[in-house]
Amino acid sequence: MTYEEFxxxxxxxxVDFDKYYGAQCWDLAQYYxxxxxxxxxxxxxxxxxxSNMLYQPKRAELDKYFDEVDTRDMxxxxxxxxxxxxxxxxxxxxxxxxWYFSQNYPxxxxxxxxxxxxxxxxxxxxxxxxxxxxxxxxxxxxNQIEVKVDNLRVREEAxxxxxVLGYAKIGFYNFYETKDSxxxxxxxxxxxxxxxxxxxxxxxxxxxxxxxxxxxxPDWIDERCIFDINTKEMLPQTxxxxxxxxLSYKVYSYxxxxxEIETRDYGRVLVKVxxxxxxxxxxxxxxGNY
Numbered sequence: 001m002t003y004e005e006f007x008x009x010x011x012x013x014x015v016d017f018d019k020y021y022g023a024q025c026w027d028l029a030q031y032y033x034x035x036x037x038x039x040x041x042x043x044x045x046x047x048x049x050x051s052n053m054l055y056q057p058k059r060a061e062l063d064k065y066f067d068e069v070d071t072r073d074m075x076x077x078x079x080x081x082x083x084x085x086x087x088x089x090x091x092x093x094x095x096x097x098x099w100y101f102s103q104n105y106p107x108x109x110x111x112x113x114x115x116x117x118x119x120x121x122x123x124x125x126x127x128x129x130x131x132x133x134x135x136x137x138x139x140x141x142x143n144q145i146e147v148k149v150d151n152l153r154v155r156e157e158a159x160x161x162x163x164v165l166g167y168a169k170i171g172f173y174n175f176y177e178t179k180d181s182x183x184x185x186x187x188x189x190x191x192x193x194x195x196x197x198x199x200x201x202x203x204x205x206x207x208x209x210x211x212x213x214x215x216x217x218p219d220w221i222d223e224r225c226i227f228d229i230n231t232k233e234m235l236p237q238t239x240x241x242x243x244x245x246x247l248s249y250k251v252y253s254y255x256x257x258x259x260e261i262e263t264r265d266y267g268r269v270l271v272k273v274x275x276x277x278x279x280x281x282x283x284x285x286x287x288g289n290y
Contacts, residue, residue, distance in 0.1 A: 001035060003089065006035065038164075043062065046058075051083050100114055145173050151167040214250055215278075218276065222242045223240055246288075
């Protein structure tokens with residue numbers, strides 16, 4: 001959600017996030033932090049008077065996600081906190097005054113645009129996270145998502161409380177696991193890297209099944225390591241091509257340098273694709289699973 005979308009959604013409304021004390025300036029800001037910026041509610045929670053965000057210990061939480069910026073260089077959507085105890089989002093400068101998207105200023109007013117004197121105000125801009133895992137080319141044989149919005153947050157865990165590691169750019173990403181948490185479907189795009197999905201953010205493309213791909217393990221290989229399908233960690237078991245005069249397996253999908261196969265004894269696992277394990281459209285060996 002962009003700042004403009006947030007403003008359009010709540011303009012003219014009274015909002016009460018915590019259901020205490022009615023519609024305060026804090027309530028609108030808390031919706032902005034959690035809905036628009038995707039931050040955990042704990043950033044603003046427990047501050048009491050909102051000006052306490054300017055001082056420790058709450059200032060440490062603010063600095064984790066924001067940089068303080070010069071009030072002469074504010075951008076739409078920057079968060080502004082006044083020392084006397086008000087919080088609002090900067091909207092624009094009309095040549096005479098700064099206008100903010102605000103609630104309860106004047107007292108008991110709903111969410112609206114309001115010119116507010118600039119004295120004793122501090123402005124904060126959301127940190128621009130670093131890009132984490134790069135996007136990839138579209139591949140119909142891999143589980144992929146298409147990120148449709150710029151700077152979609154990548155978190156360390158599948159939770160809104162997970163640390164923000166960076167952002168995903170617009171484009172395609174392979175995914176290796178899914179979870180439901182905090183009202184979102186989460187997709188694991190790399191180790192300890194998760195993105196949350198909403199229809200307008202992400203399109204999902206499940207891998208198409210390979211009809212004619214087989215990975216072949218030649219009979220001169222004594223043992224071949226296999227890997228967990230979710231974590232890609234090496235398993236203690238191995239395949240033994242030499243024992244069976246070579247093994248061929250149907251490929252169900254490709255995950256990075258691995259092929260997903262179905263084994264008789266170990267179920268679905270990953271095996272590395274290398275020059276020694278050719279991919280063909282017909283199985284080369286009669287033993288295996290295809």
